[in-house]
Amino acid sequence: MPRAGLNPRVVAQAAAAVSDDVGFPRLTLALVAERLGVRLPSLYKHIDSLDGLRRDLAVLATRELGEALGGAALGRSGADALHAVADAYRDYARRHPGRYAATVRAPDPGDAEHLAAADGVLRTVLAVLAGYGLAGDEAVDAARALRAALHGFATLEVEGGFGLPRDVDRSYRFLVAGLDAVLAGRGREA
Amino acid sequence: MPRAGLNPRVVAQAAAAVSDDVGFPRLTLALVAERLGVRLPSLYKHIDSLDGLRRDLAVLATRELGEALGGAALGRSGADALHAVADAYRDYARRHPGRYAATVRAPDPGDAEHLAAADGVLRTVLAVLAGYGLAGDEAVDAARALRAALHGFATLEVEGGFGLPRDVDRSYRFLVAGLDAVLAGRGREA
DNA sequence: CTGAAAAGCTAACACCATTAGCCAGCGAGC
DNA sequence: GCTCGCTGGCTAATGGTGTTAGCTTTTCAG
Numbered sequence: 179m180p181r182a183g184l185n186p187r188v189v190a191q192a193a194a195a196v197s198d199d200v201g202f203p204r205l206t207l208a209l210v211a212e213r214l215g216v217r218l219p220s221l222y223k224h225i226d227s228l229d230g231l232r233r234d235l236a237v238l239a240t241r242e243l244g245e246a247l248g249g250a251a252l253g254r255s256g257a258d259a260l261h262a263v264a265d266a267y268r269d270y271a272r273r274h275p276g277r278y279a280a281t282v283r284a285p286d287p288g289d290a291e292h293l294a295a296a297d298g299v300l301r302t303v304l305a306v307l308a309g310y311g312l313a314g315d316e317a318v319d320a321a322r323a324l325r326a327a328l329h330g331f332a333t334l335e336v337e338g339g340f341g342l343p344r345d346v347d348r349s350y351r352f353l354v355a356g357l358d359a360v361l362a363g364r365g366r367e368a
Numbered sequence: 369m370p371r372a373g374l375n376p377r378v379v380a381q382a383a384a385a386v387s388d389d390v391g392f393p394r395l396t397l398a399l400v401a402e403r404l405g406v407r408l409p410s411l412y413k414h415i416d417s418l419d420g421l422r423r424d425l426a427v428l429a430t431r432e433l434g435e436a437l438g439g440a441a442l443g444r445s446g447a448d449a450l451h452a453v454a455d456a457y458r459d460y461a462r463r464h465p466g467r468y469a470a471t472v473r474a475p476d477p478g479d480a481e482h483l484a485a486a487d488g489v490l491r492t493v494l495a496v497l498a499g500y501g502l503a504g505d506e507a508v509d510a511a512r513a514l515r516a517a518l519h520g521f522a523t524l525e526v527e528g529g530f531g532l533p534r535d536v537d538r539s540y541r542f543l544v545a546g547l548d549a550v551l552a553g554r555g556r557e558a
Numbered sequence: 559c560t561g562a563a564a565a566g567c568t569a570a571c572a573c574c575a576t577t578a579g580c581c582a583g584c585g586a587g588c
Numbered sequence: 589g590c591t592c593g594c595t596g597g598c599t600a601a602t603g604g605t606g607t608t609a610g611c612t613t614t615t616c617a618g
Contacts, residue, residue, distance in 0.1 A: 180614080181564095181565060181566070181613095181614060181615080182565080182566075183565095184565080184566090203393065206604095206605070206606090207605075207606065207607095208604080208605065208606090216566070216567095217566070217567060217568085218605085218606085218607095219566085219567075219568085219569095219606095219607080219608085220565070220566045220567070222606095222607075222608085223564075223565055223566070224565090227606080227607080228605090228606065228607095282523065282524070282527055282529060283527075284527055284528040284529050284531065285531070293531075296531065315534055315538070316542075318532055318534040318539065319534065319538060319539040319542035319543075320542065322521070322524070322530060322534075322536075322539040322542075322543070323517070323521070323539065323542055323543040323546055325520070325524065326516075326517055326520030326521035326524055326543060327513070327516055327517045327520055328520070329520040329523065329524065330515065330516030330517055330518070330519040330520025330521070330523070331512070331513070331516035331520070333472070333519065333520070333523070334472075334512070334515065334516055334519065337472055337473075337474060338474040339472060339474050340512060341474065341475070341483075341486065342508055344505055344508040344509065344512075346512075348505070348509060349508065349509040349512040349513065352506075352509035352510065352512075352513055353509075353512070353513040353516060356513055356546075356550035356554075359549070359550055359553060360546035360549055360550060363549060364546075370583080371582095371583065371584085371595095371596060371597070372596080372597075373596095374596080374597090396573095396574070396575090397574075397575065397576095398573080398574065398575090406597075406598095407597075407598060407599080408574085408575080408576095409575090409576080409577085409597085409598075409599085409600095410596070410597050410598070412575095412576075412577085413595080413596055413597070414596090417575080417576080418574090418575065418576090
């Protein structure tokens with residue numbers, strides 16, 4: 179019997195695929211093993227536990243999200259950058275709902291790899307805010323507000339939380355326009 | 369052996385307590401039964417399934433949230449109402465994190481009870497927006513943006529997603545001030 | 559070619575959700 | 589006040605899941 183050639187990275191990617199298919203809360207070792215054509219206990223040669231796999235998935239997804247945001251911000255600034263980054267954020271959540279859900283997991287303080295991934299996202303956001311003239315404590319506040327707005331919208335959209343018939347794209351543009359207005363207002367004062 | 373005197377409402381309340389204790393994802397029938405001093409299968413006389421219990425909890429929590437928001441809005445208008453409602457929203461999420469997490473579940477279209485609970489929340493939000501002169505489609509956009517911002521902030525705060533040392537209360541005030549500014553700007557135009 | 563590390567396997571266990579079927583408490587009505 | 593029937597709780601059993609232990613076989617270094 180030839181070997182399957184697994185390693186932690188491949189297993190995490192399979193977990194990402196499963197999570198996107200069935201939803202993050204229904205991610206299960208049985209489904210990951212099935213997708214990899216392997217018996218369930220074999221996974222334990224490459225992961226610590228289900229929770230460990232969830233952490234690995236969070237790192238993978240956070241890294242991907244950071245790359246997507248960074249790519250969107252590249253070569254842009256000001257409102258242009260804000261729109262591109264916000265679009266990239268929403269796109270990632272819609273295209274990879276399971277991965278995105280894994281993203282909300284907070285890194286625990288000693289986890290350098292996870293912290294680095296989260297820092298990648300944060301750096302791009304702070305760069306966008308710098309384009310509005312925001313820095314220091316105020317930039318942290320703005321980054322949190324921005325992330326809260328984007329995360330809340332993405333979650334509610336993906337989770338089907340917008341019941342009313344109003345077009346979601348329009349509401350999204352309303353939100354981003356509002357974010358731009360707030361940041362511009364704050365930036366000018368600084 | 370005397371009876372325990374359960375009913376669907378009592379079971380849902382126990383589920384709410386468990387969910388606040390251990391977190392919504394770790395809500396389990398075993399823990400609910402233990403809290404009620406009853407064997408696990410006995411719960412099935414009052415619930416349909418674990419998923420059904422999660423729905424019941426969502427209804428309970430959404431109703432409570434609606435009442436909290438409605439109470440906060442009572443007798444206020446404009447920015448005053450916005451601040452009160454936003455504070456009540458954040459408070460509810462912090463005091464009842466498990467219940468709050470249940471809140472994100474979208475009602476399925478045929479579920480009148482759940483829809484009514486969600487409508488209670490929506491009505492209060494729309495009333496606040498009316499105080500800014502917003503109505504119609506624009507009010508729906510604003511309601512979504514407002515909910516996204518509050519939900520995103522609450523989730524990230526409760527989940528421990530704010531890693532930086534900056535005071536979270538200050539960031540929260542920044543967010544609400546921004547919301548007020550956007551709504552005031554939009555309202556004036558109308 | 560050989561030996562040892564690593565990868566995948568089977569077997570076993572504990573925990574959970576769910577269903578079937580039993581028995582006891584309790585109220586309606588004679 | 590007694591009985592009948594309903595209802596609420598129970599035990600037992602099943603299938604699925606995460607986890608560990610221990611075995612076998614592939615694979616690669618020397």
